[in-house]
Amino acid sequence: MSPWSDGRRDAPNVDRRAPRVVGRRRRRVSKPVWRRLTGVALWVVIGVCGAAYATSLAIPLWYQLHQQRLLIVTSGSMAPKFDAGDAVVLRAISDESDLKVGQIISFWPTGESTQLVTHRIVALRALPDLEEAADGRMVPERDANGDPVTKFYVVTKGDANSEADVNATPIGRVRGVHLGVHKGWGWVLQWAGSAQGRATMLVPPLLALATLELLALGDGRRDRRADPVSGNPTGTDRRFDELLLD
Structure with missing residues (x-):
């Protein structure tokens, strides 16, 4: 009789080492050329418009910090x-x-x-x-x-x-x-401080950010379609589940 027996049957041979769970990485699909170019263009829009808006705020502030101000000339x-x-x-x-x-x-x-x-x-x-x-x-x-x-x-x-x-x-x-005097600065500063100028500098980058989010969602769906079994448990995962249920 086996020393592990209780007189009725032998104890199961259970491997008590911690099971190794091997996950399967999702395979990322290479982005099409149009998708990469679109992403670059959108980030350029965000960078250019953001820099323009920051500059329109920074220039008057710089002069104010130096106890000066800019005045736009409206006549000749x-x-x-x-x-x-x-x-x-x-x-x-x-x-x-x-x-x-x-x-x-x-x-x-x-x-x-x-x-x-x-x-x-x-x-x-x-x-x-x-x-x-x-x-x-x-x-x-x-x-x-x-x-x-x-x-x-x-x-x-x-x-x-x-x-x-x-x-x-x-x-x-x-x-x-x-x-x-700064030649030609007046019209630029006047436009930048107008409602039209603010909209031109702020609306495009906001739309670009929203478009990037939508494109990212599309990338995620494309990856899942290209790797449909990534969400299913692997053989090792199933064996681990069986051990827990015994």
Whole structure:
């Protein structure tokens, strides 16, 4: 009688070593040429449009970090210094002593608060500050000693204009001094900041990403059709299941 016997039958001969489960790798199907070219083209669209959008945000931000700003020229009143469609670089002034005759400045014209004008300073004047009297007339404002209160103004003129601007501009309405010009940047920056420009830079890469996802799903289905038995258990897997069920 076998030492493993309980008097009725012998114990089964069971291999107690851990079974090795050998999986079968799914065979990947080579992508067609059109599929590879389409993928490359879509990634190019994503890269180009993404870089363009990032650049449109980074350029104004870079100037802001350096205490400067870009202003888009919309008229030719300063030709040939710069023309419509150029972008000028401005630096904000900290004191009225920063202004000198001959400088190019950007300012809000008197009575205007929506459109900046960029012209050259042709004169600096200290003019009486006016206030409205009881009878509605504009009279010079006076301080506590009775002396007239004066305020500094700039007289400006466009280089392409034959005469100076009609109204002098108070120093407080000057927004910045011209530092340089980038030819042709204005139209590009204006377009990039418009709704049409944003859509042009953002919609194509989003559509490209969605198309890549759809193509990836198609690749997965193609691989499964080319390897239909990859999902079935192998012989080793079945033997392992049988051992667990014994």
